[in-house]
Amino acid sequence: QVHLVESGGGLVQAGDSLRLSCVCSVRTFRTFGLAWFRQAPGKEREFVAGMLWSAENEYYTDSVKGRFTISRDNAKNTGYLQMNSLKPEDTAVYYCAVEISGGFDLKEDDYDYWGQGTQVTVSS
Secondary structure (H helix, E strand, O other): OOOEEEEOOEEEEOOOOEEEEEEEOOHHHHHOEEEEEEEOOOOOOEEEEEEOOOOOOOEEOHHHOOOEEEEEEHHHOEEEEEEOOOOHHHOEEEEEEEEOOOOOOOOHHHOOEEOOOEEEEEEO
16 A cells, blocks of 8 residues: 655745655655655645656656656655745645656646645745
């Protein structure tokens, strides 16, 4: 059974940085596509960043380009989202998700497993 556990969220000020982690329960994590989504209060969940199982072809939504970086350490079965220059509009619950086919997609329906989410709050 695949389980994902996120951590690293918190309350920060605008301009600060956070690094989110997503630990996967299985070693086959190395073959999964990885993505991060977020859901702000009153809004739908949206794609933030994704990468292929091979760690190639990173993709970011426009609002985070140049500020966020997705990465993975397959030896630790862990994915990361480094978030720099945080803004109040980045406030949301952040979720990691994996696609067992090895790819990634902007649509959340294509993902097979999700974490429980971690809250990120950015004050102005």
